[in-house]
Amino acid sequence: MTTAVSPHPTPPHAGRMIRLRMRLHDLLMDRAVLTPAKTWLDYGLIAVVLINVISVVWVTEESIPWEHEELLLALDWVTTLIITLEYLLRLWVCVDDPPLMRIVRWKARLKYATTPMGLVDLVAILPSYIGLLTSMDARVLLILRLLRLLKMARYSPGISSVLAAIEAERRALVASLLIIVLALVLVAGIMHLIEGPVQPQNFGSIPKAMWWAIITLTTTGYGDVVPVTLLGRIFAGMTTLLGIIVCAVPAGIIASSFMTEIRKRDFVVSCRLVAKVPFFHRLDAVQLADIAATLQAQVLPAKHLIFHHGDPIHRVYFLIEGEVLISLRDGTRLTFGPGDFFGERALLFDEPHGSDVMTVSECRVLYLDRDPFLSMLRQHVPLRQAIVEMAERRYGKRPQVPGFPL
Known part of the structure; x- marks a missing residue:
């Protein structure tokens, strides 16, 4: 029996570098998962690009004092170096991108460098170094440097969607x-x-x-x-x-x-959010897609009262990110985190809410109103079985609501 040899042989002492490269890949290249660090990094790189373009545009104004011109040139070079570092890091970590993992590393990096966004990154930094090393017309280089604005497409889903729309048609x-x-x-x-x-x-x-x-x-x-x-x-x-x-x-x-x-894009985001909820782990990809089309996403601020004790039946919530505080009538307080759900008792037993629910931090939730919730249970047997098991485990009885498909 033969063993497949990885195209990326890894010496034992390289473990730290590989872990570092994978972490940087998650920050720079993986758009499937959003984290606070990745969000702040994107905001920072957007600010760098904007500062760079503003300095390039403003330095063409002849009335600027010499001291200010020197500051603008310094800003231009500092931001250019940051953009250059980002490009080099992307070339380094792109070998961990799933489509490129099975390719020899130098070929994987070459393939990434020739992608549309790889070429945009290259065009963003080349004019500064060409102007430094050659006597090329500064006006032509100025126009090329303004093309750095194209990098915004990497960080803006809206611009990416426009480019994808043009490509599709x-x-x-x-x-x-x-x-x-x-x-x-x-x-x-x-x-x-x-x-x-x-x-x-x-x-x-x-x-x-x-x-x-x-x-x-x-x-x-x-x-x-x-x-x-x-x-x-x-x-x-x-x-x-x-x-x-x-x-x-x-x-x-x-x-x-x-x-x-x-x-x-919205459908893909909803599918990823649904896949994070342990409650839906029994479902296959087709069923997850059906549910993602039904669920609605919402972001709730911290200290927001979701519902109050005695409120009428409204909807069931699935918590994706953040924490909520549930205050029961007997004074018991429970804290729910990502993967938990609440509000289902009022739906399953046809009774008003019996607790107060307030967000502790900013929360991202998926919610489903009563009628779509019951309709979803009729269509998906594994989910219905999970609901029945959960009701018996939490409340010691089966659901007792008209229209619930037992």
């Missing part, structure tokens, strides 16, 4: 672009025939008429070039209406795809 967008180009050529050609004899300086050729076609189809209308004949003005009005239709096509494609990406 790239074929439809290319088709709409071809339609726009076709419309521009036809409009410019027709206007050349109509206005060319009257205004040869503006419409004497199709390339000259193209400028008017662009600003009219896009409904910009600078007014520097306008038709003077009656037929030309009529055609200009028709062109403006055509421009509204043509330009709306790619906008509609991106908007529709963006909403789809948002729904996908």
Whole structure:
């Protein structure tokens, strides 16, 4: 029997470095799990990018005193070094990314470096070092340095969703672009025939008429070039209406795809939250997906009263993060943490809440109203069995609520 050899042979003394690399990978590369440290790191890197871009933009102002210019240049280099360190660390830890773990390390790092975000990271730091080592035009390097704003896509789910939407609909967008180009050529050609004899300086050729076609189809209308004949003005009005239709096509494609990406992201987040609840561990992936589509996520601030003793039946809560304090009528106090759930007694036994529940710290919860809760139990037998077992264990009796599927 043969034993598979790892492409990443690890000497025994390298254990500490591997643990450090894995921790840094979780901080820098793993977007599946959010922790306070990762959140603060993202905020810090966003601040670094913004400070860098602001310093690059502001240093072009000629009225800045020399002392302030020196400060801005220093800020530029400090933030550039931080961005460089981040890029090098990402190259180091990318070998622990699941898609790259089975590849030889240098190939894995090369593959990561050529990904879209890897190239964005590289472009973010290269202009500063090219300007330091060569005499390349500073204005060109300035524009390249402003491309560091693209790094914001890594830290902003919204920007990532927009880019994913464009990627998903790239074929439809290319088709709409071809339609726009076709419309521009036809409009410019027709206007050349109509206005060319009257205004040869503006419409004497199709390339000259193209400028008017662009600003009219896009409904910009600078007014520097306008038709003077009656037929030309009529055609200009028709062109403006055509421009509204043509330009709306790619906008509609991106908007529709963006909403789809948002729904996908929210669904994935809900699935991950549901998977954290031990109560749902009996369910398979399909059942988890069904429940994730039903549950609602909510973030509650610290010291927030969720419900009071005697409140009517409302919903059941599953605690994902944080702590809540449950005060019973007999004075007993219980503290629930991640993985616990509460509020189910009122639903299962058709009675008002018998305790006060308040958040101790900021909490992330999933909640489910009564009717969807009972419907979910009807559909998922393992979950229903777990509920019955829990009720008998906690309260010594089976659920007694109309509509509960025993």
